[in-house]
Amino acid sequence: xxxxxxxxxxxxxxxxxxxxxxxxxxxxxxxxxxxxxxxxxxxxxxxxxxxxxxxxxxxxxxxxxxxxxxxxxxxxxxxxxxxxxxxxxxxxxxxxxxxxxxxxxxxxxxxxxxxxxxxxxxxxxxxxxxxxxxxxxxxxxxxxxxxxxxxxxxxxxxxxxxxxxxxxxxxxxxxxxxxxxxxxxxxxxxxxxxxx
Numbered sequence: 001x002x003x004x005x006x007x008x009x010x011x012x013x014x015x016x017x018x019x020x021x022x023x024x025x026x027x028x029x030x031x032x033x034x035x036x037x038x039x040x041x042x043x044x045x046x047x048x049x050x051x052x053x054x055x056x057x058x059x060x061x062x063x064x065x066x067x068x069x070x071x072x073x074x075x076x077x078x079x080x081x082x083x084x085x086x087x088x089x090x091x092x093x094x095x096x097x098x099x100x101x102x103x104x105x106x107x108x109x110x111x112x113x114x115x116x117x118x119x120x121x122x123x124x125x126x127x128x129x130x131x132x133x134x135x136x137x138x139x140x141x142x143x144x145x146x147x148x149x150x151x152x153x154x155x156x157x158x159x160x161x162x163x164x165x166x167x168x169x170x171x172x173x174x175x176x177x178x179x180x181x182x183x184x185x186x187x188x189x190x191x192x193x194x195x196x
Contacts, residue, residue: 038066
């Protein structure tokens, strides 16, 4: 007996009533006949092309796309659909965008080998005495450049200060200096003088 229906863009989908079935029956009758062919196809692809093991194949995404395309009710309508065209995938990705695959899953074996070789060769080259002396010279030049730049910036700032800036600063110092002197005198006035 068909109980629930769900509306999609294509047509009304009908789902069988599994409320009276045991979980093992649902697994044997509904789930495994659908999922096992999908897993079988995935394993065939990986066996045919070993690069898929390391390349851009995300097995979960591939299975979602395969199962959506091969739904027996809509197989003819969905054959050309990509993963990102599936309506429920679009809703999920709108709420929770998928993080990019880590580098080790995106690289092929050849690309990974090239990256490792480049790192090892770079390390070996940096251990060479000539390269180390050259790097020391560059560090000294960089530190000299920092000293020159800081001296130049200090010179430009001192040059940009005008007499008016100094005058304003002196007025502030005089004001606050007078204020503190007045406060000191005020404190001195509090002491009582002896009566004559």
